[in-house]
Amino acid sequence: MKNQRWLLVFLFALSIQVAHSQKYKDARLSVHERTNDLLGRMTLEEKIGQMLCPLGWEMYQKKGADVSHSPKFERFVQERHIGMLWATYRADPWTKKTIETGLNPALAAKAGNALQRYIMENTRLGIPIFLAEEAPHGHMAIGTTVFPSGIGMAATWSAPTIEATGQIISKEIRLQGGHIGYGPVLDLTRDPRWSRVEETFGEDPVLSATLGAAMVRGTGKGDLTQPYSVISTLKHFLAYGIPEGGHNGNTTIIGPRDLHENFLPPFEAAIKAGALSVMTSYNSIDGVPCTANGYLLNDVLRNHWAFRGYVVSDLGSIEGLKGSHYVAETMEDAAIMATKAGVDSDLGGEAYRNLVSAVKNGRIAESLIDTAVARLLRLKFEMGLFENPYVDPEKARGNTRTSNHIAHARKVAQQSVVLLKNNNLLPLNKDVKKVAVIGPNADNRYNMLGDYTAPQEPGNIKTVLHGVRSKLKGATVEYVKGCAIRDTLNTDIDKAVAAARRADVAIVVVGGSSARDFKTQYIETGAAVASSESISDMESGEGFDRATLGLLGKQMSLLQAIKATGIPMVVIYIQGRPLNMNWAAENADALLTAWYPGQEGGNAIADVLFGDYNPAGRLPISVPRHVGQIPVYYNKKNPKGHDYVELPAAPLYSFGYGMSYSQFDYSNLLVSKKDRFTFEVSFLIKNTGAFDGDEVVQLYMRDEYASTVQPIKQLKHFNRLFLKKGEARTIKFTITEHDLSIINADMERVVEPGSFSVMIGASSDDIRLDTKISVQ
Template sequence: MIKIFTKKVWSVSLITGAIGLSAFTNHPPKIPVRKTIEQRIDSLMAKMTIDDKIGQTAQRGASSRVKGPLPEVLKTAVREGRAGSVINVVEIDKVNELQRIAVEESPRHIPLIFARDVIHGFKTIFPIPLGQAATWDADIVEQGSRIAAQEASSVGIRWTFAPMLDIARDARWGRIAESPGEDPYLASILAKAYVKGFQGDDLTKQNTMAACAKHFAGYGAAEGGRDYNTATIGVQMLYDVYLKPFKAAKDAGIGTFMASFNDLNGVPATGNQFLLKGILRNEWKYDGMLVSDWNGVVEMTTHGFARDSSDAAAKAANAGIDMEMASNTYEKNLKALIASGKVSITQLNMLVRDVLRLKFRLGLFDNPYTEQADGKVLLTDASLAAAKKAVIESAVLLKNDNVTLPFGKNIKKIAVIGPLADAPHDQLGTWTFDGDSKDTQTPLAAMQHLYGKDNVFYAPGLNYSRDHSTDGFSKAIKATHDADVIVFFGGEEAILSGEAHSRADIGLPGAQDSLISALHQEDKPLVLVIMAGRPITIGSVLDKVDAILMAWHPGTMGGPAIADMLAGIYAPEGRLPVTWPKTGAQEPLYYNHTNTGRPANKQNYVAIDSIPIGAWQSSLGNTSHYLDAGYLPQYPFGYGLSYTMFDYYHLVQDKTIINMGDNIQFSAEIANVGEHTGTDIAQFYVQQMVGDVVRPVKELRGFKKISLNPGQKQTVIFTLNTADLAYHNQAMKLVTDPGKYKIWIGKNAAEGLQGSFEIKEPVVVEKINKVRRIKR
């Protein structure tokens, strides 16, 4: 009996009738039911004045960082309930001071959300997002985001403005550095990984951050690659390309969205009801928070979409922008707009509910303060090791003539040249507010450690990437005289990519081409390591270097990772997440284009120098190409070499004809036929031959990363369902068409084993008329 009594109350209550004990005849006290988030919002909203509500829509702070003592104007705004969020306060004592004012002194005691751009690391800086996309590895992306969340949340940052999910097809656009690349399938997989990394499994845990899917939408299609510019995107392409990673982030439970700066088809995203209400809220049923970009609301007046700040506030609020970043059109105008009926109180309530919902989901009402971490959180050994691994997986080997890499035992003395060999700040890349160059480990330092200082001869030749002076050339040439190999670290400074840093000429800036040409005259193996935020056109030096390693802007651990790859301790594993152009004039350039009525190929391509002098006026090859740049890129999407060789063979498919709704399976053998252990990424592409709208020549539909020892082989299997082939037709219905399809399994978008299959037309069986059947 004692055992019975010590069980849970519900167990005892079930047996009271059987044991006949009067002490248990009454029902046990009910455990209070915890209010749902929506019920808590209802209770709070009932107490809030219109001023309280408008205050929650304001994000305050500084453009980069609040320095020195907290400004009194900021503290007053928080005290009076005129701030829902604070941006760019990153010291834990300041965070807690402002939070104390909010929860103890403001009218409704509503906690603040502290926000920061934590894009590819907080203190431990990982490769730029475009570099992380080159890993084709969701685990690496998730791990980097998890480390960033742990570090940033330790000082009170609970909201990051990442990931950027803009499909980018133009390397001239500065913000391609923050992009997941040009492919919606790869970008969607990485989007989910970013969300999981930043947000974890439980947003109420203090070592997590709410992620933000930005920029919604179409920013990556900015005209001419010029930042902030207009985007014109057909509705099918919008849904089938540009929105896919955003939908993946929404489905993964992302906490916030950010509206884009650009106008989309003539309507600024910040006031675009089609985007923000029609798609995000109504179609996708998104119930998270939506924030403007910096000054995005008031800039609708500059666009010519709003008459003044009042009109801008009305259009943003009615489109569903919950929180205004930086500008103050809501604070100044919403109350009057509601009084005049231009914005309804119902609409304001919806905006405020979204803000409060995020705060409840973050657990800020129950635990608003940030506790000082007990142990080391920033720049831990594990974090640095993860960052180094990310560099190795992101680095793309573009060229390796004469097996220049990895260095053999005969390489003992190395000349290290170039403006980025020892540039700790620039190595971190764009948008790293909190990364500290003193924590950066550069290639020069790493190579000196690996080979010994006496065996590494360093002369930058140029002081920075844009340097046009040739004064340092002679010293750089002299440094090569006793070297067995020359390694040139070039590319672009961090400031040359990222927001507002678009480039028309995306070649190596400054006098880098000239210096490489001079080094080529020394007739020694010459390796080019590129650090940049975008693909760099290298046609002028391509034949003058023996090997090219694209390291992107690799972050804190770039130096040791690059040194180890050059030495062969590790092999680069990255594959291009974007098509690499020969010239910036080819942009926008992407693999999943449509065919046109006159596609170019090597048989019908006409080169400018092959045209006879005085030729009769004609359309020559009658195909879509440039006379002076051809029709092919420098390197295709998915491209990347290894220190070993991989062969693909024995394509097998289990069916050739399938019904709608069926699966079809494809497999291929991959063998390591080289002398080194290596990693390859098997890529699976599909082409629909005929569609209701023209379909891309290829679309990525799967990939598998495999590591093989020399002589080892492995079978890769891809399963495709007909639903995976759905696209939006002319009527904007999501459909999969019957008909013929091609597939490829290969190393990149330009080559592979080819197969085909057909989806059968659905058979329509007419119902037999029961009456007629009876009569017969």
């Protein structure tokens, strides 16, 4: 016993001595001290290894209930000294990881532990590895909660809802051993032909900024000392969502003022909320690829905004400087360009290996490498990974996709449903005897989910058919698919018509799909390839850009055939982009869009259809009448466009639009000036309808005369609030100096004296109250 005590004392003293000699291992020291100490001990190769982020799903091997690191991981650690992995837990057709071959939450935690254990115990310095995971609308891993895609979350117009969503996503990532979540996607999009509209928060900078900041607050506000805080990676920097021709990754035609007025503010708001990572985009702006744009990454991001996190390339975008943009002659040139521009981490993990020779040949200073590596190491120290690199698999097993998480997914889906038309058909009576549920998206699990989604157990996803049947236990609910999204050969429209004729009401679910399958071909970045050889439902999602916006396949024929029966018809669009709705707007008895509503989408849609939830979703992006109108976003700059020969200039449905089962009255607009640049706007809103429900009140402004051309109107504030029938409430907004400011001809943000219109309404084209304020 005495010898054992002596041994313990000796080991304790030895540990103190080691910690003292290796300051970076001493948790009592500051992050700054520990980072500098560790950086000073690293070889050039070890430093550059920290900047590499290879693909992660090949780095583990699974045998039953056991998971260990793979030989490839061992080789990458020893030869490349890697400091980060991407998408270790990802499962989808591209990675060829299925429910059988991939990782459930407990196994994912074991895999993360195995990777950390090997790197901590078998490397010279024992630097823990970062695991970065895709998380745009839930952690893209088996067994996690799937929320509506970004455009659906934006349709909630609810910052509290999105913040709560972020809390769940970050918790599920951290429980499994992940540290970095790729998302939110803050690209403003003005072109629905673009394949990734579904990932965004829409067309408006204020809505995107508000919801993006809310998501980041939910993921931990950048306080990495919290147990479930993740490093949020904002995507994609910058102006990626308006590519020329709608082609994903194509060049962007945009001026510097538009960048600063619209495209930068959402990123700035999210960074102020605590985001600690930014991903570059594939496009170029005015001839400069965004992965080599030092003005954006150094001048704006770091010098102007004081961003203290790290910048990561999009997958293969450094290689793209040579192979796509042709601005670098060699891969070493590309690596040097990206490093000098401020890119700290190479997603893909190949291009930056050339930095070793670049430094040794004097082509780039090692101090630039030190700066980049220090940014990464600081975050590892802040997160406490050196002291606590492992997680508990049992906690991962029991605390992902819980009943509370599923309930919240249903709530988000409910709030995201946008009612576009209702000829008093909705809500449906639950006493209805016969219902026909028809259409390619009526009972297709994966078409509910959107891109960046892992394989799902069959019972986890609730389709519209499931939701309707859950509401009507005693009724006859007949389902016929009718047709597919894209396939024009295999149809059963006649059967759908027969089912409709037997029903009291037909619910027809059409739209699009981002559901990947094992027949679809993929390029190295994971983007899908549209080809005649891989016909599936997929017509949206990364790589699936559209030239038109009409319903594909035989969907229009299906709608027209059901309409011809004379049976009351509800049309539901499940979609990743605003598709053409002209026919449905004119012919359906009720029309709504649920975007990609996630795993609880079917239940949420049924809640709306049968009046258990009063819809209040609002469009975060305008719905065009025709592809020839594009772009047709609401906050275009003066002058206002005139009508075309063939059709109006206005969209079919405008930004901010959405109906309710109730009605809301706006009155008593008052404005009081608090100081030179601050005004309080108040008004009364009353639920005058027969249903309790939410209303989304929106405040728009217009600078009447300014030194640079301004938008016709611009959203400044909004609020989603619940009112019982008959209830009235006074709403207040505060107009600030920032709301009044413009970017003048000298690219300075200033407030100019003059008159401003203040407009309160239920959408951008439904203004109920208006007044003017004057700034002296």
